[in-house]
Amino acid sequence: MALDFETGAANVAGWREIAKDLTAGAAGGIAQVLIGQPFDLVKVRLQTQGGGNAFSTARNVWVKEGPLAFYKGSLLPLLGIGACVSIQFGAFHGFRQAIESYNKDAYPGVDPTLSLTQFYLAGGAAGVVNSVVSGPVEHIRIRLQTQPHGAARIYNGPWDCTRKIIQSAGISGVYRGQAVTLLREFHGYGVWFAAYEGLVGMAMHHQQKRREELPSWQIALCGGLAGETLWLLSHPLDVIKSKMQSDGFGSDKKYSTMRHAFRQTWATGGVKGLFHGLGPALLRAMPVSAGTFATVEVVRKFLG
Template sequence: MATTPPPQAVAIKPKSSAMEALEDIIYGSIAGIVGKYIEYPFDTVKVRLQSQPSHLPLLYTGPLDCFRQSLRSDGLSGLYRGISAPLFGAAIETSSLFFFERLGRDAVLRLGLARPDHPLPLPALWFTGAFAGVFTSFLLTPIELVKCKIQVPAPSGGGVVALRPLPVIRDIFRHQGLRGFWRGQLGTLIREAGGCAAWFGSKETATKLMRDGNVRAAAAGTEGEQRRAREDPLPLWQQAVAGASAGMSYNFLFFPADTVKSRMQTTPIGAEGGGRGFGAETAALWKEAGVKGFYRGCGVTVLRSAPSSAFIFMVFDGMKKYLPMQ
């Protein structure tokens, strides 16, 4: 009686660096766009609160008042004003963060700071986040400059003029040249380097804590349950908690740098204070409003970052796992 030969083991070809990079770019872009749609109305409120001139009576008493006034004057569409540039920016930002973070991991391994057959230690993951943030900041500043000018247009008569990206870009170039697109770069650099270290680091720290908890809970179970606790993806709710903690850490820890950057980018070209640098703008805000001025809009920003960041990581990690490119 003939016997069936045993099935041949199929060798899994390791994914090439090019495919890893392509996944980072495509899946990161999709995740960033999803997150931006969720957070954009809150971001508009945050920028409007940050950009209020402290030497004049405040336009808004807080986030809820800003929401009410914005809805009353412009409707829901007003909270999404200028979203085309931010959607492009979110795709660039998120894909760049995941792309450069992976390059940071490669650099850590090449320098011999971690073993390739072991997960990277948490301090290394905080470093790779900062590494990604530094490079991403240079791509992000021009996009955020256009976004902020659209979100907080200069008043004209009894209302505001709805701005579009191309006229804003032409106006910046005409008055300040190519260099003008990087106004606020130092603020973006501080926010992205420190914030992205916290973004990736907090996510990985929370993931490790919950993974360890799952392993301890499965210790009395079967061998299969213990293996799944060690190797399987975290339950969906735990992934959401890890992603939310990342977004909240990113936005809270370096919010003052973002406030100064937003003030620099929303000051009309040629207006008083329009040419102040990061240090001078920081000193001016401190003199006008003290510590409180640096945290205008912080609450609404941290609030909106939780679901947005949770969805970004869940979409990106899910696509990497279930839609791998070979």
């Protein structure tokens, strides 16, 4: 009976931790959008328009479309990415718990803390779960970011964009580029969480401190460096995703499959073509990822 009570208490504590991660992740997602949206708009423009200079692109947006244009398509990400980051952190904690439980059973008496490979797998699995939401959210955001400005615009906001995509290609059209989204989410978030946990673990070991004793600036720095690692190692997948999600429908469609998009990008731009927009992606990654992890840790501490 005592064992059943202990198991039940452990389960409740586990679910409480997941709920904290979901709440903290939502706050981190909002911070991510507010910090990163201008950088993201420039990145997407460079990816879908065949490269160019990030500074010139940003200046053109400012002059021709105004400063608010940097937040084009930000309503849906503000809601959707808040949900996405919430899912990422909640799912990551769930998979982390499952792997820790496996380690305890498989290697009794040994520290069940995840290895970097296991952190990568937990992060990758969380990315796959998240892709169900992030695929459509990013697809709609990219179409809003890349549409013509002013009277020539195609969509009057995210809901109009969603409606027109469904009219043109059905419900499946909302999930355009989902195969490459799955690959990017698995690899990207596997790298992100593994890099972050590895760096935090190094800081804890070097200073002989517990996680909650690390100063906020160190948490932010670990998060920022993890963000740089994510984009350096997953950017080509993101380029292909952006190309497919800004592609036309019907007779205007240029890319039939992910493989076709890779082939065409390689044929026209070589290796360089797979890294268009990397500059603003890396500029964005440090503050966005630092802000996300710092916000998550602060909210988790606040929730106790």
